[in-house]
Amino acid sequence: MTVAAELLRRAEAAQSDYVKDLAELVSIDSGSLDADGVNRVADWVSARLERLGFSIERQRRPATTEPQYGDVLIGRRRGTGVKRIVLFAHMDTVFARGDAAARPFTLKSGRAHGPGVTDDKAGITAGLHAAQHLIASGNERFGELVLVFTPDEEVGSPVGGPAILQAVTGADAALCLECARENGDIVTARKGVVDLELEVRGLAAHSGIEPERGAHAGLEAAHLTVFLHSLADRMSGVSVNVGVLRAGDRLNIVPDRAQLHVEVRATAAASLDATIERIRERVAAPIVAGTTVEILHFEHCPPMEPTAASERIAAQAVAIADRLGFTIETAHTGGVSDANRVAALGIPTLDGLGPVGGGDHSPGEWLDLDSVPRRVAMLATLIDTLGAADGVVDLAPAAHTRDAIVVSASTEGNPIRHEP
DSSP states (O other): OOHHHHHHHHHHHTHHHHHHHHHHHHTSOOBTTOHHHHHHHHHHHHHHHHHTTOEEEEEOOOTTOSSOOOOEEEEEEEOSSSOEEEEEEEOOBSOOTTHHHHSOOEEETTEEESTTIIIIIHHHHHHHHHHHHHHHTTOOOSSEEEEEEESOGGGTOTTHHHHHHHHTTTOSEEEEOOEEOTTSOEEEEEOEEEEEEEEEEOBOOBTTTOGGGSBOHHHHHHHHHHHHHHTOBGGGTEEEEEEEEEEOSOTTBOOSEEEEEEEEEESSHHHHHHHHHHHHHHHTSOSSTTOEEEEEEEEEEOOBOOOHHHHHHHHHHHHHHHHHTOOOOEEEESOOOTHHHHHHTTOOEEBOOEEEEEOTTSTTOEEEGGGHHHHHHHHHHHHHHHHHOSOGGGSOSOOOEEOOOOOOOOOOOSSOOOOO
16 A cells, blocks of 8 residues: 555544544634634644644743734654655634634534634644654654644734744745645745835815915825826736725815825735835825825735745645545635745745635635545645655656636735735
């Protein structure tokens, strides 16, 4: 029996255990700002890692630090080889305390439902089960397997992001456990995003008696909006959205203040940087006399750009899926995840390695339970394959990529928010 077949057999035999574990995690409210709830998930995961023989590091934030996030949990286990493979998933959800009781974990027509069932509690469970099957079958050809669980991905990973970047230092490959696309695709590229808050300052005046004495901040903001949207270029993968635009308080006053909240996304770092440079140039040269423009807030998340090494890892995943009896392709998406920052370090990175699900961030969130054994087996086999490889760059030919760019906008809070 091949390694892949053995791991699939074990994943199929453990399906009921997977569902039980997932139900326990979904029953715990763990919104990003619910530190106690996130830490209850961390307690659960820590106990599982300990049973599997991982050494455990738990990074706690001082109780006086605001806002208060949960802990970062890192498990490490030595294998028989030399390759260092890092998996990462997040323990927080977008849901409020009480949602787990209001919408408890349920099974219906082959799907699991509940708050965070797909994003990302199915990914957490998949990572733990993949590690369990590798250990139980004696397939630990990696040098070190590292599992990182973060508390704040849904609000931009202010704590978890730096912890992941530290954990992946020196890694040979990084695997993100966000769930697969609804069609089963894995993710090799994500747009980068910059969030900006611009403030226009002008001069107030009576709009009926002496408007000429004013400097209309709202008019400058309108010119800025037209300019910003002109920067969008679908062919080069650049999207721009002025999601919030405010000016003035009263009808009879020339507005002396205006605010714009702007989102810029791009598939390539060079395109993103060039677009931001054009915005800076325009900010420095307002059109409406007497107005000034200032960038008050700037948040940046680099693109996850495909590389030769990451495409070859993706090709391995595609080939493993084929051996396990199902078909996947690779996709590019406009959403952001922790994989963006890891890939920007030059580490070969693959995303979407959890089971298949959809409806993220909504009451209808769902997980396809039939996909679980095959996806867990694929993940475990991929870890084994990467761990045994002489060099990531020699793994396989590049995989076929399905172009699935999603141009979207959101008004969720800063810092950079993450999405499917």
